[in-house]
Amino acid sequence: MSAPSSLLQGIALLDAAVVQERSGRQGHNASRLSEATGIERSRVSRLTRELLDLGYLERDDTAVFHAGDEYFRAAGALSRPWLRAAREDLRVLASRLGVSAQLMAAEGPGAILLRSEKGPGVSADYLRPGIVTPIWCTGPGRALLWDHTREELQVLLDDVQFVGVGGPGAARSVDELHGLLERDRERGMVDAHEEYVEGVQEYALPIRDDQGIVASIGVSGAALSARRVREARGALHDAHAHLTRLVQEP
Structure with a gap:
């Protein structure tokens, strides 16, 4: 497996810091971030400096x-x-x-989880509001790229590490991602199978205002029967239509 990219390691550090802060326990310094994420101390120092410069982290x-x-x-x-x-x-x-049902928004080459809800008995502990995931290998993340051209995808994801990220169905290059988007557009909905987590199927749609895509809505869970897939797609279309109306209200 290839080494994680700076983007993914930065996301891991940011997530670890925010989760610890929300827990009410003592926050992480650089050493504890290194222990929590398994990223070597010298790299933590460099990446946290970049996150500080960008304003995503503060240090007291x-x-x-x-x-x-x-x-x-x-x-x-x-x-x-x-x-x-x-x-x-x-x-x-x-x-x-x-x-599980989620709303996500784009944040550069990442997708930030704005809100999520889980059905009875659904285990999806990785879905924590505020978590940032790679935008290209989740269903709601890819929905945020719905309007991107091949060239725009290349610019956005020029520095990411595709190999070793996501599940067995994840795109491993910009060309593969563009191909999946082309297929999704023909189907009218993002259909992602095992692209982020093994064994998980995701469906998603972009939500637009008059300026463009502002968020995405998606559902994820174990593989469904053909009847349940039709039900899931119909329910997602209904929720998407309702939220689109709300977004576009003056």
Whole structure:
């Protein structure tokens, strides 16, 4: 397996810092971030400096890291009325279909999870609000790329490490990703099989306002029967239509 890219290691560090901060326990300094993520100490120092410069992390007088202004700016859409209202749509999807339902927004080559709900008995511990995942290998993440051309994908993902990231069905190059998007557009919906987590099927759609794609909605769970797939796609279309109306309201 190839070494993780700087992007993915940076995402891991940011996620570890935010999770620790939200837990109410003492925050992580560089040494504890290294222990929590398994990333060597010297690399943690370099990457956290970059995250500090970009504003995603802040460091206090005790050298403990906290979420920075840019992190909260990226998640700031949580204050929008349509996104608060989306909680009920996600709950209905999750409980009706027995899946997890998510809303995501783009953050460079990553996708930030804005909100999620899980159906009864669904185990998806990796879905924590605020987590940033690679945008190309989750269903809702790829929905955020729906309007991207091949050239735009190349620019966005020029520095990412495809190999070794995601599940067995994940794209391993920009060309593979572009091919999956072309197929999704023909089908009218993102259909991602084992692209982020082995054994998980995902369906997703982009949500637009008058400026373009602002978020995506998706569901994920174990492989479904043909009848349940039709039900899931129909329910997702209904939720997507409702949220699109809310997003586009003046």
